Amino acid sequence: MTASSQAGFDETTLVTQARGGDNRAFAELVKHYEAKIFRLAQHITQNREDAEDVLQETFLKAYEHLDQFQGNSKFYTWIVRIAVNQALMKLRRRRTDKSVSLDETIDTGEDTVTREVAAWGEDPEQQFTREELGQILDASIQSLAPTYRSVFLLRDVDDLSTEETAEALGLSVPAVKSRLLRARLQLREKLTRYFKRKGDDTFAYL
Amino acid sequence: MLTCKDFLAELSDYLDERIDAELRAKLERHITECPNCWVIADTTRKTIQIYKGMDPYPIPSEVETRLMLALEKRMAAKQK
Structure with missing residues (x-):
């Protein structure tokens, strides 16, 4: 060595x-x-x-x-x-349409609507083995739209700043911010299905 | 008065601590009064924590071998 x-x-x-x-x-x-x-x-x-x-x-x-x-x-x-x-x-x-970009406008804010709201248990990830947890986290990222996926990966997993993420992806800072918010909210909702406190029900918080 | 929609719009900056004290106070007042938004803020914070620093899987050894071979070839060509 x-x-x-x-x-x-x-x-x-x-x-x-x-x-x-x-x-x-x-x-x-x-x-x-x-x-x-x-x-x-x-x-x-x-x-x-x-x-x-x-x-x-x-x-x-x-x-x-x-x-x-x-x-x-x-x-x-x-x-x-x-x-x-x-x-x-x-x-x-x-693809045949040749119009692939990470900068496509997709939404009108509808997907920030949260459907599943439930508190998580203490250290919810402890209920799963490392391997299971890895699969849950991976599958959840995979299910995001591609433009959200790369923003979340760079900003929150790789810990780049908002500005660095914008530079790396060729997006504006506001575009990174709005995608990041939606990615975080969608992942939160997906993980809630696994991590919510046992016995809790969604309606208790509505 | 802040609505839930206003709160959600600021959620990322709130969690990243990129807001001024005045707005922070307003958001914190909202979550003491709105259990729904409190849960969303709390579980979103936990979501970010769980993902932060998640290591990628090591790349398969045959993929790395091919990468290094391609690179060595290019390096050798450049030095000629």
């Missing part, structure tokens, strides 16, 4: 080294982000084969164009933007 892989992950240094032609540094960046990029690509394309293509194209493009990375945004935000573009291109190729 090399010294650098034992030390903590230092993105700025690795990016500088990679830009200076250090391929090992670039490979380390790839290994750090590959699983997140693969997850994002799977969420957008809904197809494992496409997601693998997107994964490869993203890092090959990032390698080719590393000199264009300005360094005034996070490296992760930059590669997410590449990955999102690659994933959308895949979708466009698969």
Whole structure:
């Protein structure tokens, strides 16, 4: 094992080294982000084969164009933007209408209407095994509309700021905010079906 | 008076603590009086907490192998 892989992950240094032609540094960046990029690509394309293509194209493009990375945004935000573009291109190729975008207007606010309102038990996730919980969380994200899915994933799971999420997805800040709110409310409702306090009924709160 | 609809519109910023003190006080007054919105705020906060930092599954080893091979090939081509 090399010294650098034992030390903590230092993105700025690795990016500088990679830009200076250090391929090992670039490979380390790839290994750090590959699983997140693969997850994002799977969420957008809904197809494992496409997601693998997107994964490869993203890092090959990032390698080719590393000199264009300005360094005034996070490296992760930059590669997410590449990955999102690659994933959308895949979708466009698969569909005939050619109008795939993450910026489609979908709704008039109707989907912020909450139907299921019930308090959760204490530590509701403890009722499930790690594996079951992972499946519940995954399936719930999968059931969101694609534009909500990527916003939620970047903002709340990957912990990007609202501004970084907007930059990575090519959306405006207000668009990110309204999608995030709807994604959060929809997920809350989906999880309520699993996590609500036993014996509680919806009508008790209405 | 704040309606439930007003409350929901501010919910994300409220949970992210991106609102000023005056609005925060209004929202907090609303949830003391509206059990429905209190539950929504509480369970939405918990939803975000559960997802935060959820690690992706490691990528399958054959996918990683193909990725690294493609990359090495590109790196070799560039250095020629």
